[in-house]
Amino acid sequence: MKCRRCGERAAINMRHHKLALCREHFLAWLPEQTERFIHKYGMFGHDDRILVAVSGGKDSLALWDVLHRLGYRADGLYIGLGIDGGLGYSAESQKKAEAFAADRGLHLETVDVAAAEGASIPEAARLTHRGRSKPCSVCGLSKRHIMNRVARDGGYDVLATGHNLDDEAATLFGNTLTWSVGYLARQGPVLPASAGGLARKVKPFCRFYERETAAYALLRGIDYIYDECPFAEGATSIYYKETLNRLESARPGAKLAFYLAFLEAKRMGAFPNGSSGPAEDLHSCPTCGQPTSAPGQCAFCRTWDKVRARLILPEEIAVR
């Protein structure tokens, strides 16, 4: 297969765009498209300070690389979750993120959850009822809180994440199966900042297939962590991705059309004002000051206070 632009051998074929490109032209195409999406959805400008949440994986490191190439002022945030899984998952991913930043002279902020909060994510999950069998719930809660705190305290204008189209389509698929209107109303390339202190969140890669971000990382020589989080095995989101990929294989462009039609329906008012739930009516957590949907402590502070209390009790009492 030949590159559409130059006729050289193609490195990637994007069937949904009917576009095959060689290494050189793909590495130019992806940042061009990213810039187009940043403008189209009004994500941020060149004067804004951007905090990129990096995990050491392909999407977030590729995003940071692209923003850097496009001349944006982007720092990174790595959150050490303390996940081992027999392969030193967190330690290895942190090394990748640090090496990436050091090679390019970029600033990486690091937060170690165990050092900051008293326990690693797997320990916290074990000590609380919040996902004792799997730490994904306490992990997501903690990452959201820490990302918002660092973005706010660091004076960043926007928090950027590496969510790709497969992530977005899988989330959309799950929320559509259950008609979770509140979640559907909040899903999109941009989540505006709230008056209560929630940082503006953007997803510049939301229209790239996962194959494209992986191809970009490989072709750019980005050393990312190939291993998946050991707790991801059997996750519903992966099942949804596989299901959508079967559809995509038979109907190229199905995932992209699904997501874009959703965004258009949203733009046309399919989800009326107020269906996004309590986000407009936020309270301030008395412990940390971050916004929370109900009066009193936020879920993060409640969870971690419980973890710390149980850390000093014998385990057989603590888990009761």
Place this chain on the structure above:
Amino acid sequence: MASATMTAKLRLRDKIYEVPAGMTIRDALHRLAIEPESVLAIRDGELVTDDETLREGEVVRLVAVISGGAEGPGR
């Protein structure tokens, strides 16, 4: 008695699959029930499209591209 069929190999993580040479990578993936959308193919260190024909004796590396699972805004 060993088969005289000419073969190529596809390697995905720690698994190696043997398939007849002469078929395309995409056809081989379908035969192995691996979704072509979920992998990228690397031959001799170069990313290649899945319409490439597998050559006798070669090993093509597959890189899995699906990630996620944990609720992950940091991905």
